[in-house]
Amino acid sequence: MVEKQEQFKVQVKDLHKSYxxxxxxxxxxxxxxxxxxxxxxxxxSGSGKSTFLRCINKLxxxxxxxxxxxxxxxxxPKVDINKMREKIGMVFQHFNLFPNMTVLENITLAPxxxxxxxxxxxxxxxxKYLKLVNMDDKADVKPSTLSGGQQQRVAIARxxxxxxxxxxxxxxxxxxxPEMVGxxxxxxxxxAKEGMTMIVVTHEMGFAKQVxxxxxxxxxxxxxxxxxxxxxxxxxxxxETKSFLDKVLNV
Amino acid sequence: MRFAKIKQMLLIPFAALLMLVAxxxxxxxxxASKKTYIIGTDQTFxxxxxxxxxxxxxxxKPGIDIEILREIAKHEGFKYELKxxxxxxxxxxxQSGQIDGVIAGMSxxxxxxxxxxxxxxxxxxxxxxxVAKDSKIKGLKDLKGKTVNVKTxxxxxxxxxxxxxxxxxxxxxxxxxxxxxxxxxxxxxxxxIDDGPALRYGIANGTGLKIVGKQMSNTPLxxxxxxxxxxxxxxxxxxxxxWLKKTGRLQKIVNKYTGKKAVKSQVVADTSIMGLLKSNxxxxxxxxxxxxxxxIVGIIFAMLFGLVLGIMGIAEHKFWHGIANVIIYIFRGIxxxxxGFFIYIxxxxxxxxxxxxxxxxxxxxMLDEGAYIGAIVRGGFESVDVGQxxxxxxxxxxYYKALWKVVAPQGFKLMIPSLVNQFIITLKDTSILSAxxxxxxTQTGNTLIAQNFxxxxxxxxxxxxYLVIITVLTWISNYVHKKMKI
Numbered sequence: 001m002v003e004k005q006e007q008f009k010v011q012v013k014d015l016h017k018s019y020x021x022x023x024x025x026x027x028x029x030x031x032x033x034x035x036x037x038x039x040x041x042x043x044x045s046g047s048g049k050s051t052f053l054r055c056i057n058k059l060x061x062x063x064x065x066x067x068x069x070x071x072x073x074x075x076x077p078k079v080d081i082n083k084m085r086e087k088i089g090m091v092f093q094h095f096n097l098f099p100n101m102t103v104l105e106n107i108t109l110a111p112x113x114x115x116x117x118x119x120x121x122x123x124x125x126x127x128k129y130l131k132l133v134n135m136d137d138k139a140d141v142k143p144s145t146l147s148g149g150q151q152q153r154v155a156i157a158r159x160x161x162x163x164x165x166x167x168x169x170x171x172x173x174x175x176x177x178p179e180m181v182g183x184x185x186x187x188x189x190x191x192a193k194e195g196m197t198m199i200v201v202t203h204e205m206g207f208a209k210q211v212x213x214x215x216x217x218x219x220x221x222x223x224x225x226x227x228x229x230x231x232x233x234x235x236x237x238x239x240e241t242k243s244f245l246d247k248v249l250n251v
Numbered sequence: 252m253r254f255a256k257i258k259q260m261l262l263i264p265f266a267a268l269l270m271l272v273a274x275x276x277x278x279x280x281x282x283a284s285k286k287t288y289i290i291g292t293d294q295t296f297x298x299x300x301x302x303x304x305x306x307x308x309x310x311x312k313p314g315i316d317i318e319i320l321r322e323i324a325k326h327e328g329f330k331y332e333l334k335x336x337x338x339x340x341x342x343x344x345x346q347s348g349q350i351d352g353v354i355a356g357m358s359x360x361x362x363x364x365x366x367x368x369x370x371x372x373x374x375x376x377x378x379x380x381x382v383a384k385d386s387k388i389k390g391l392k393d394l395k396g397k398t399v400n401v402k403t404x405x406x407x408x409x410x411x412x413x414x415x416x417x418x419x420x421x422x423x424x425x426x427x428x429x430x431x432x433x434x435x436x437x438x439x440x441x442x443x444i445d446d447g448p449a450l451r452y453g454i455a456n457g458t459g460l461k462i463v464g465k466q467m468s469n470t471p472l473x474x475x476x477x478x479x480x481x482x483x484x485x486x487x488x489x490x491x492x493x494w495l496k497k498t499g500r501l502q503k504i505v506n507k508y509t510g511k512k513a514v515k516s517q518v519v520a521d522t523s524i525m526g527l528l529k530s531n532x533x534x535x536x537x538x539x540x541x542x543x544x545x546x547i548v549g550i551i552f553a554m555l556f557g558l559v560l561g562i563m564g565i566a567e568h569k570f571w572h573g574i575a576n577v578i579i580y581i582f583r584g585i586x587x588x589x590x591g592f593f594i595y596i597x598x599x600x601x602x603x604x605x606x607x608x609x610x611x612x613x614x615x616x617m618l619d620e621g622a623y624i625g626a627i628v629r630g631g632f633e634s635v636d637v638g639q640x641x642x643x644x645x646x647x648x649x650y651y652k653a654l655w656k657v658v659a660p661q662g663f664k665l666m667i668p669s670l671v672n673q674f675i676i677t678l679k680d681t682s683i684l685s686a687x688x689x690x691x692x693t694q695t696g697n698t699l700i701a702q703n704f705x706x707x708x709x710x711x712x713x714x715x716x717y718l719v720i721i722t723v724l725t726w727i728s729n730y731v732h733k734k735m736k737i
Contacts, residue, residue, distance in 0.1 A: 086647035096642035110646035
């Protein structure tokens with residue numbers, strides 16, 4: 001079969017990862033993501049889905065396999081990972097805003113430091129993204145004064161300010177109080193509507209059903225099953241998928 | 252690309268080191284024109300060396316040795332500069348070439364002849380036994396099981412060692428006679444064996460000891476140079492000494508200090524704390540200023556060195572972690588006094604030229620305190636949440652940009668309490684440099700007490716002075732800390 005990597009925005013091929021060189025946490029996982037596609041990765045805790053996601057921008061190193069972004073292989077040591085990361089935005093479970101900077105400075109830091117924009121432009125752009133996540137009124141405060149939901153929306157704006165081509169979300173609502181979850185998911189949904197390519201590790205089954213183009217069930221270090229939300233939620237093929245969905249949906 | 256900037260940062264302290272070494276150079280460069288000889292001498296060792304209130308030998312009663320040296324230098328037409336250290340450090344500095352000659356009431360012994368070329372003798376000296384005024388000890392025979400104080404490396408200590416077994420006493424070593432005697436007076440030791448003239452002079456000035464028995468040895472005192480070196484200096488000294496002897500000037504000098512009308516050291520009329528403060532204000536001020544200067548320059552260099560070590564300790568390439576670990580391990584492991592001696596007395600033999608005292612002091616502080624600061628800086632960086640790194644890197648910031656813009660500012664905040672603590676320790680540690688003869692506050696205290704014998708009050712004054720500057724330093728750092736929080 002001829003590989004046409006260009007037709008995918010992100011392509012993960014046979015990824016292997018272990019921390020100690022003996023036990024693999026990711027055992028040959030593969031995933032294709034088309035441009036503007038939203039893929040939700042679900043699965044039990046400790047299955048390696050977050051690690052898998054973190055490999056995509058190489059926050060985690062991996063031993064074997066390939067990750068292509070627009071056909072460029074991240075496993076190639078000659079590839080400048082810093083340049084690649086500029087195209088891959090990431091949102092973390094614990095937001096990881098920089099506490100020593102204001103909301104605005106959090107957002108303008110990378111574009112100005114990396115010479116993408118001059119200060120004036122960066123500030124104007126930052127306000128644009130803050131409006132997008134409905135946080136513009138908090139531009140000049142320190143992150144510690146914000147609620148978790150507000151911080152996470154700022155974190156999304158910060159990632160968007162680098163104008164990434166792909167966004168990775170690592171359980172973005174897991175650390176939030178329930179009443180904050182909705183605001184964050186809405187921002188993500190709008191982003192999806194505007195055609196952002198997104199890979200989302202999540203426990204929010206409702207979001208996955210509603211927003212995802214594809215849902216991937218991750219278990220035992222590999223993607224066991226991938227399909228449309230209907231295929232996965234209504235007609236799961238594998239026993240593991242069925243039992244996992246039973247547990248999370250019947251709570 | 253960004254690495255270049257970090258490299259520059261790493262270079263600063265090395266450049267600073269080079270500067271320090273460059274500062275050390277003039278000592279050698281002078282040699283070409285009219286040579287100024289560096290002569291090592293003791294701290295106050297009456298009647299041979301008597302420091303004035305400022306700790307110098309520039310006064311009218313500087314002691315027998317200094318007056319002899321003055322007259323000979325004048326007669327022979329050479330220039331000299333005095334280096335004041337403990338006698339032991341003098342002998343070592345002579346061997347390492349830090350100084351050209353030693354005049355310090357030094358006895359001629361067979362042992363010393365192996366490494367030192369002596370001049371003709373200018374005085375015959377012998378050691379005596381001294382005890383506290385109310386002591387029942389009458390002679391060597393009463394010393395069984397007792398403790399006897401000696402001054403390290405002196406003829407007195409050599410003599411005491413040779414008879415120690417025979418009389419069954421224990422030895423305690425001091426680097427200054429004054430401390431050794433004060434210890435006997437305080438009752439911590441039973442007796443002292445020391446140079447006769449020195450002890451007699453001290454007793455005349457109120458040490459509170461008495462001499463028992465007779466002079467126990469007869470050894471010539473002489474000026475010395477490193478064996479095989481400075482031959483012209485030795486020749487000039489001998490030539491001048493012959494002239495001093497022939498003209499009776501030598502006898503005049505000796506009589507001035509040991510005759511019936513011998514000078515007494517500056518008798519301090521007012522021995523109240525206020526009186527001591529008033530009469531020694533100049534010397535204490537100079538000592539305080541040296542301590543402050545050493546602390547400030549030392550802290551700046553230690554901070555730079557520590558910063559480099561800290562950054563190496565969390566560098567992107569693991570190789571640097573190992574280097575930083577080894578450097579921190581070495582300099583935290585060596586006692587500061589040993590490091591000081593190594594740099595000031597040991598290094599010149601290796602690098603081939605002298606290291607100025609202040610430079611040696613700053614270098615010692617930089618390496619020792621810098622190692623601790625390095626560990627603090629590394630620890631501060633490491634205790635920043637790993638999520639901060641990940642967020643910064645995920646935005647595409649390269650390693651050192653993420654470190655400098657995101658991690659370091661947060662890390663420094665965490666470090667401040669430990670750094671302030673280390674600054675205070677650095678300030679106190681400057682006192683250790685008194686061992687290599689830096690005339691800072693502690694050394695000033697040593698010198699003053701050698702003259703006025705007011706141990707309790709003088710050390711109290713000096714302790715309070717340290718407390719005051721440490722309080723000021725703490726205030727300043729608290730102020731900075733507060734400012735940074737806002």
